Amino acid sequence: MTFVEKLSGAWRANRSLVCVGLDPDPQKLPESLTSKRAPIFEFNKAIVDATADLVCAYKPQIAYYAACGAEDQLALTIDYILATYPRIPVILDAKRGDIGSTAEMYAAEAFDRYAADAVTVNPYMGSDTLKPFLDRADKGVVILCRTSNAGAGELQGLKSDGQEIYLHVASLASRKWNYNGNVMLVVGATAPVELAAVRKVCPDLPLLVPGVGAQGGDVEKVLGSGLREDGYGLVINSSRGIIYAGKGPDFAAAARAAATQLRDQINGYR
Amino acid sequence: MTFVEKLSGAWRANRSLVCVGLDPDPQKLPESLTSKRAPIFEFNKAIVDATADLVCAYKPQIAYYAACGAEDQLALTIDYILATYPRIPVILDAKRGDIGSTAEMYAAEAFDRYAADAVTVNPYMGSDTLKPFLDRADKGVVILCRTSNAGAGELQGLKSDGQEIYLHVASLASRKWNYNGNVMLVVGATAPVELAAVRKVCPDLPLLVPGVGAQGGDVEKVLGSGLREDGYGLVINSSRGIIYAGKGPDFAAAARAAATQLRDQINGYR
Numbered sequence: 394m395t396f397v398e399k400l401s402g403a404w405r406a407n408r409s410l411v412c413v414g415l416d417p418d419p420q421k422l423p424e425s426l427t428s429k430r431a432p433i434f435e436f437n438k439a440i441v442d443a444t445a446d447l448v449c450a451y452k453p454q455i456a457y458y459a460a461c462g463a464e465d466q467l468a469l470t471i472d473y474i475l476a477t478y479p480r481i482p483v484i485l486d487a488k489r490g491d492i493g494s495t496a497e498m499y500a501a502e503a504f505d506r507y508a509a510d511a512v513t514v515n516p517y518m519g520s521d522t523l524k525p526f527l528d529r530a531d532k533g534v535v536i537l538c539r540t541s542n543a544g545a546g547e548l549q550g551l552k553s554d555g556q557e558i559y560l561h562v563a564s565l566a567s568r569k570w571n572y573n574g575n576v577m578l579v580v581g582a583t584a585p586v587e588l589a590a591v592r593k594v595c596p597d598l599p600l601l602v603p604g605v606g607a608q609g610g611d612v613e614k615v616l617g618s619g620l621r622e623d624g625y626g627l628v629i630n631s632s633r634g635i636i637y638a639g640k641g642p643d644f645a646a647a648a649r650a651a652a653t654q655l656r657d658q659i660n661g662y663r
Numbered sequence: 664m665t666f667v668e669k670l671s672g673a674w675r676a677n678r679s680l681v682c683v684g685l686d687p688d689p690q691k692l693p694e695s696l697t698s699k700r701a702p703i704f705e706f707n708k709a710i711v712d713a714t715a716d717l718v719c720a721y722k723p724q725i726a727y728y729a730a731c732g733a734e735d736q737l738a739l740t741i742d743y744i745l746a747t748y749p750r751i752p753v754i755l756d757a758k759r760g761d762i763g764s765t766a767e768m769y770a771a772e773a774f775d776r777y778a779a780d781a782v783t784v785n786p787y788m789g790s791d792t793l794k795p796f797l798d799r800a801d802k803g804v805v806i807l808c809r810t811s812n813a814g815a816g817e818l819q820g821l822k823s824d825g826q827e828i829y830l831h832v833a834s835l836a837s838r839k840w841n842y843n844g845n846v847m848l849v850v851g852a853t854a855p856v857e858l859a860a861v862r863k864v865c866p867d868l869p870l871l872v873p874g875v876g877a878q879g880g881d882v883e884k885v886l887g888s889g890l891r892e893d894g895y896g897l898v899i900n901s902s903r904g905i906i907y908a909g910k911g912p913d914f915a916a917a918a919r920a921a922a923t924q925l926r927d928q929i930n931g932y933r
Contacts, residue, residue: 416765456761456768462776464734488761490785491726492812492878495686498726506732515760517787517807519814537787542762544789551831553821558828561821608762 396510396533396575399482400599403449404625406480409656410663412601413444413648414486414632415453415470419461425642433458433466436644438473440636443645445478447652450628452601454486471507482510484535484601484628489526490515496525504532511535513579513601516562523570530573538562538591541581541604559587563594577601580619582610582629589618592626599626605655606634612655616662624663631655666780666803666845669752670869673719674895676750679926680933682871683714683918684756684902685723685740689731695912703728704736706914708743710906713915715748717922720898722871724756741777752780754805754871754898759796760785766795774802781805783849783871786832793840800843808832808861811851811874829857833864847871850889852880852899859888862896869896875925876904882925886932894933901925 394402404410417433426432441451451474458467471483485507489499503512503526511533514526526534539549539559549559556564559580566576578595580588582604591600600619604610612629619627635655639647664672674680687703696702711721721744728737741753755777759769773782773796781803784796796804809819809829819829826834829850836846848865850858852874861870870889874880882899889897905925909917 418768454761454765454768456759456765456772460768460771460776462734464732486761488759488785489726491724491756491758492810492873495724495726498688498724498730501730502726506730515758515785515787517785517818518810518812519817519819521812521814522810540762540788542788542791544791547789547835548787548828548831549789551823551828553823553828558818558821558823561818565817603762 395531396482397599399480399510400449400628401625403481407446407449408660409447409449410627410629410659411448411652411656412450412452412484412628412630413440413448413635413652414630415440415451415636416457416632417636418457421637423640423642423644431466431469433463434469437470439645440648441474441478443649444652445481447649447656448481450482450484452484452486452630454632468507471509475508484511484513484533485509486513488513488515488537490518490522492518493521493525496522500525500529504529511577513537520565520569527570527573527575530575533575533577535577535579535601536562536566536570538578539580539584539587541583541608541610545581545584560590560594563591566598567595579603582615583608585611585614585618588615592619597621599628601628601630603630605629606631612658613662616659620663629659665801666752667869669750669780670719670898671895673751677716677719678930679717679719680897680899680929681718681922681926682720682722682754682898682900683710683718683905683922684900685710685721685906686727686902687906688727691907693910693912693914701736701739703733704739707740709915710918711744711748713919714922715751717919717926718751720752720754722754722756722900724902738777741779745778754781754783754803755779756783758783758785758807760788760792763791763795766792770795770799774799781847783807790835790839797840797843797845800845803845803847805847805849805871806832806836806840808848809850809854809857811853811878811880815851815854830860830864833861836868837865849873852885853878855881855884855888858885862889867891869898871898871900873900875899876901882928883932886929890933899929
């Protein structure tokens with residue numbers, strides 16, 4: 394099964410466009426977990442067990458694990474999701490990008506070492522640097538297009554030949570990079586006008602949309618701008634809004650409540 | 664001592680603009696090392712011991728360690744260089760980039776976990792995503808500008824307001840990002856015309872120049888295009904051309920010979 398098939402199945406099985414970002418800051422873990430041997434993994438496991446029927450994907454952000462040398466707990470987390478909830482895809486958020494020979498190594502990191510279903514990548518270096526990822530037909534390649542942060546427009550919004558850089562990326566994704574049908578684009582929830590423009594260039598591509606919740610993106614506008622004609626096509630990520638919904642020993646129940654609310658809010662606009 | 668001071672010292676102490684890229688592909692290690700407990704570290708240590716008086720920096724590429732779960736050997740390598748050759752800066756090649764809260768984690772990975780003197784980063788997401796790196800005044804921030812790969816021009820070469828994107832990056836580096844005096848730019852040796860254009864926009868910034876050796880960049884053109892008025896300002900990286908110069912048990916001596924040759928070739932054009 395390819396990544397896109399797995400994602401399509403999860404959208405439908407759970408009637409959900411919600412992706413939960415597993416970005417566990419060791420400083421913010423509930424006290425009840427701090428004495429555990431693998432507290433980050435235990436935190437993730439509890440969140441995953443509480444939300445697996447409510448989501449279409451999980452997205453661990455590798456920086457949170459790399460900062461504290463917890464690659465083993467990232468691997469435990471991904472292994473656990475793949476073994477326990479085999480219908481839910483795992484997107485490794487890593488935003489990798491380098492020359493071809495190095496990109497091969499990054500593809501091995503995401504797809505072989507961690508066995509993620511998809512990985513986020515940065516297009517700044519060009520097509521040849523994306524190829525080692527794109528060639529993995531069974532895996533998803535989630536390419537940064539228009540990001541959710543305040544300064545995203547600084548380079549991405551520069552116009553060339555009458556078209557912003559992020560639309561050049563969208564156009565390359567549609568015309569050139571999707572030869573294995575495994576491309577997704579990142580477009581931030583904080584940029585609904587840009588999201589609509591990308592959807593116009595790429596009517597069928599799945600889009601990963603971060604930036605609802607803590608970053609302030611508007612769910613109604615995201616759905617209005619980005620939904621595909623079939624009512625799917627979006628993977629709407631919330632990290633802090635879900636995983637830190639509660640701080641006490643009931644954090645998993647609080648995460649479930651927050652994920653339910655986001656799923657229902659999204660479905661209300663579909 | 665700041666990164667730039669350390670780099671300036673190493674340029675002068677070793678009379679060298681050569682940076683050795685420590686990109687150890689486990690498939691290509693000499694057979695004499697494969698039975699060791701930490702073969703990647705032993706390989707790096709031998710290369711470093713053989714070249715430390717010939718270089719201005721070392722640049723481990725994190726992807727080679729991450730692909731095979733050898734973060735511990737990356738840490739051993741950096742620790743060894745910092746402890747044994749404290750005048751030689753270590754640039755961690757990671758090309759990170761993400762929203763601010765995540766970029767904080769990547770800065771912690773490079774500067775706190777690994778204690779690297781500098782890290783490479785990707786500017787596609789904009790100023791706010793570089794800030795957590797730039798704020799570390801004692802550390803170097805090496806920003807991708809015009810890369811060395813064949814497809815580099817695809818996005819970096821698009822023109823906006825009469826100026827290519829990579830020159831917008833150079834201009835931002837010069838005007839906006841260098842508030843702590845810790846910025847370097849990456850400009851590939853394979854693009855000497857672009858290198859000259861960046862040097863014009865940024866007359867004083869140190870430039871990291873990959874792409875000589877295996878990638879085919881021309882040393883004479885690099886010096887002619889990128890050298891600073893003081894005869895320094897370039898960190899010219901060779902990875903495969905030096906670390907795989909020999910394949911037998913004498914690989915370290917072969918690496919020393921290759922590094923000597925490159926240093927002397929470069930100094931011949933200064």
